[in-house]
Amino acid sequence: MAFQSSLAMSNNVAQITLSGELDASSAPQFRTSIEEAAAQQAKRIALMVKDLEYISSAGLRVLVFARQKMGSSVDIYLIGAQNQILDPIKQSGLMHSLYTADSYDPKVLETF
Numbered sequence: 001m002a003f004q005s006s007l008a009m010s011n012n013v014a015q016i017t018l019s020g021e022l023d024a025s026s027a028p029q030f031r032t033s034i035e036e037a038a039a040q041q042a043k044r045i046a047l048m049v050k051d052l053e054y055i056s057s058a059g060l061r062v063l064v065f066a067r068q069k070m071g072s073s074v075d076i077y078l079i080g081a082q083n084q085i086l087d088p089i090k091q092s093g094l095m096h097s098l099y100t101a102d103s104y105d106p107k108v109l110e111t112f
Helices: 026-041 057-070 083-094 106-111
Strands: 002-012 013-022 042-056 075-077 099-101
Touching: 002 026, 002 075, 002 106, 013 026, 013 057, 026 057, 042 057, 042 083, 057 075
Parallel strands: 013 042, 042 075, 075 099
Antiparallel strands: 002 013
């Protein structure tokens, strides 16, 4: 499946939906979404990854970039991540700087 990334902003929450395979060829598209969220001064990022099938080391590097670009005051959530996505994130140690949830509730993220 071809990679797709889309950004929607609502009440200072950047909702970035990712689907397909996040690898070296698609990582720049994800990075662009992160940069757009930063430019719009997002207070939280919800990464909607239910339909993300694969993440390579290039995708993990964009997650590291997101953490650095947004700073420690911006919470980053992985929503709906499957094991094939969670496992490399856990192995890399990135789980310590992300939150996970099975589903997205905008009211919860907007009230923090």
